[in-house]
Amino acid sequence: MDQQKIGKFICSLRKKKNLSQTQLADMIPISRQAVSKWERGITIPDSSVLIKLSEIFAVSINEILAGEKIPKKSIKTLEKVTLNILDETNEESKKIKKISLTFTAVILILLITFLSYYFLNSYNSIKVYRVDGEGKNFATTNGIFITTRQKTYFRLGEITHEPNVKISKIKLYYKIKNKDYLLVETESESLLLTDYYGYDAYFPFNKVNTIIKNLYLQITFSNSQKETIKLNVTKDFSNNNIIFQKKTKISDGTSSKTTKSELTPEKKNIIESIKNKGKKDRDGYIYETANLIFVYFEEEKQLEVIKTEDNQKEEWFYFLETNHLFYQKSTNTKITSKESSSDKDDTLHRNFTDNYLNKYLLS
Structure with a gap:
């Protein structure tokens, strides 16, 4: 698969539509940097984006992956000429047509199998999320949640709270249909969970997408006061589109903000x-x-x-x-x-x- 050729083809299709990179990115939607990487041949669109590009440019997905227009008539003409040459009798003609259809079906099955394997196994196989949350009495920042096809990794970030009280218990759980599912309950402020596909000790792999949208943290303090917050889990990275958001955050006691430093x-x-x-x-x-x-x-x-x-x-x-x-x-x-x-x-x-x-x- 020629990424440079694919990139040039996408660029030419975009220019024919009189679209800027930003306009095309907004139509998908995706970042302008992702479009730029496609056109430079650094990366190629993932399967869901290929479908959208196919609709926008009115070309087939196969043509995008080939990096050029595929003349449909040439395929039909070749089949017709072949059949005419070998069509000495009606019986032979039927056999040839059957062979041709079988061969075409086999090629299509192989192509679909290859593309399915390629996109299902090479793209979107790793995702990195930032985990933050803030309540009245405490805040947590810079947590991380990584999911792959074989492993999940969760680390709770730093917890800040009033200095005159201590944390006596931490409870992490998720909700599905108003039912609570406990992940871990501990007295330690350092929370690290690692799970593997097939074990599902903490995170059922088939429910990860639901879990990240319904993740809760409950803190019990030394004065017996409790507070529960819903954690904000935001995607930082996925390997189908190399897009990073500058989200290194800290809590100032009232709000979260992006921290930047002057360039050294x-x-x-x-x-x-x-x-x-x-x-x-x-x-x-x-x-x-x-x-x-x-x-x-x-x-x-x-x-x-x-x-x-x-x-x-x-x-x-x-x-x-x-x-x-x-x-x-x-x-x-x-x-x-x-x-x-x-x-x-x-x-x-x-x-x-x-x-x-x-x-x-x-x-």
Whole structure:
């Protein structure tokens, strides 16, 4: 599958419709950056978006994946000529038609099977959610909930409350049809749950989408006061569309807000370096080496590094303002990911800085 060809085809279809990237993104709906990545051949649309693009541009999904218009008449003409040449008797003609239909059916089944496997197994297989919540007496921020096809990972974020009371009990549960289902009840403020497909010790895999919409946290304090809040679970990342939202939040006691920091001289040097070494693109700058692609999105202050070799793909997503770093490695059979929102004293930041920033942009 030629991603560059697909991207150019989508770009040409968009221009024929006299649509900007933003207008096309709003029609789907999806982010403008996602459209830009398709057209540059960095990623391709997922299955649900392919259907929408097919409707907007009045082309088939197969044509989008082929990156060109497929002449339908040529297929029918070829079948007709073949049948005419071999049609010596009515009986032979019927046999040939039957073989032709059988062959076409087999090809269609193989194509559908391949596309189904490709999209069901390669796209949307990992999702990362941010978990936050705020009540009258406490707030929790920077929690994380990761779901994959084989595993779920939930970590409750930092809990802030009045200093004159202590937490005596934490209860995490979800609701379905007004019925409470307990996930965990503990006296510890550090809450980490890991579950695997088939075990369903905490999270029934077939109910994860319902759970994230109906997740509740109850805190019992040392003065016997209780408070329950509904947790806000918002998607931060999914590997069908590499879209990040800057949502590193803290509580000030009354509200949650996005935290940004001034760019350090080192980060300013990173931006200046990729501008000098790379070329201007619609959304920012692109700098390419033998097996690396550096993409800097100017508006979002986001740096993306893509490494492709030996049938595997590694991607780094670095937000310079919030210092959030996300890493994903994809092979034919497995997808792994890591994230960090701390400073560069952790392993993930150190590896990224040493192997990519220092070596290619700050040298």
